[in-house]
Amino acid sequence: MPNEHSRGRPALGSRWAQGLLFGVVSVGAAAMFFPFLWTLITSISSRIGVSAKPSLIPQDPSLDAYRQLFTELPFGRVVLNSLGIAFIVTVCQVLTSALAGYAFMRLPFRGRGIIFAAYLATMMVPGQVLLVPQFVIMKDLGLVDTYPGVILPSVASVFGVFLFRQAIDAVPRDLDEAARLDGAGHFRIFWQVILPLLGPTTATLSVFAFMGSWNSFLWPLVILRSREMQTLPLALAGLQGQYTTHWDLLMAGSVISIVPMLIIYLFAQKYVVRGVAGAGLK
């Protein structure tokens, strides 16, 4: 992104107006952050029930709700399910996307343009249209309530192919030629020359793939049945049905779901912003 840290734009108005603007932006940011704070406070307020009054200072702060989630309820298993599934989805998407990106940029073949258009066209299809048939396919394959059943529909990502295709296009072809003169084939060139240069793209897609899987709800809801297979969003939805007014428990569950993504975001912020902003520019 040009100009981001450097020059800055002309100020919107006078120094006074700048101060006012800073105030408004600060209040807005506080309002945006408040739900996170409130969730955290509620999760450690063990006495919060139907009758309890909301309060910024938790009465009897304790970690009972978290203890209950991990001892009486299977949240340990649930977190591992979510982590494992998200990790596998991420690795698959990066690999399949990088391979396809290489094919589209470095391996000329007949019908390449049409196939790439067919890839892009899938972005026009809303996922909900595919819900019923995908479920039927998994049922026929005997993959309902299994890890492969959750994972398989998201091993390829057209967004990822798009990212890698652009990134590979930016790698100078001289590097390929040099490797080819050394006798390297396409797999060696891909693995040892191109892929090591695609760190930022890999990071961007990894964050989006992990986030998408960690937060996804509709497909796991359809395909997973038993309690020990549940991912975090499913377990949270179940928690809500079972412990409607145990707000400390519900908020503790939300914290467990939200905090890992916030940490990943804070470390990989630049890649997330690049991915979102890149989507808006041609």
Added chain:
Amino acid sequence: MPNRPKPRNRRQTLRYGLTVAAFLLPSALPLAAFVYYPLGQAIWTSFQQWNLISPQKWIGSDNYKSLLADPSTAAVFWHSAQYLIAYLPLVYVFALGIALALNSRLAGRNFFRSIYFLPVVTSWIAVALVWRWLLNPNSGAVNAVLGWLGLPGPGWYNDPHWAMASVVLASVWKDTGFVMVILLAGLQSIPVEIEESALLDGANWIQRLTRITLPLLSPTTFFVLIISLISGFQIFDQVYAMTQGGPADASRVVVLEIYDLTFRYGQAGRASALSMMLFVVILAISVIQLRGQRRWVHYA
């Protein structure tokens, strides 16, 4: 094809074909198996009567006819439209305001950008629980604040008139950061020199905003409008977890109806027909906007 020596014989051609396949199939096969094949199946299923278990029965266009005659079909599309009518202006105005502020020489703008973006990375189910707690009619923080201000707190997700407003409120909170980052990228692609020369010409900030910034931002605005409309018709998680479509079906949206028809009422054929109608609506939005775009978008 400058960088590849032309294959000389059949064996080399075959070898090259296998190489292309090895690079392409890991993504092409899943897309074929889990997008194209199911899309065909969805079209086919929409002409069947089927409860997912017993054999399918061909009933022609009956699913479509009965959906079109059923007032609840119009209702679910109308609820999605209601959501969009409230959501779009709110999310755009907030995101634009923040993006404009963060695009100026504001102290701590990277910090603010991080804060505003935080909700984007969270899970909708977790966020829905959080907002049910914030909007809880009896002990929620929002009604407590309204109480201090002397305003009556509505019943939010328990009140048919406020259920969709609850969903909109949570969605605006969650999505503002996403729209802001896209708008910010659009603002940063406007050459600084244009604004500076307007400044030299004595234009005040309202003139600069309405005559320069907003027109030059219109391609980005257009992009935001398209993706918001398309994703707005596809909302599910927040409605499922905040209102279950209630009370009294007041917040029942298209995708929730597709889900319930399939997995609660065993009407997979009807659900597929409804999903095809959703598909057509989404395609129509894209086409109408692609045409309208030429009239009002100024590409820089």
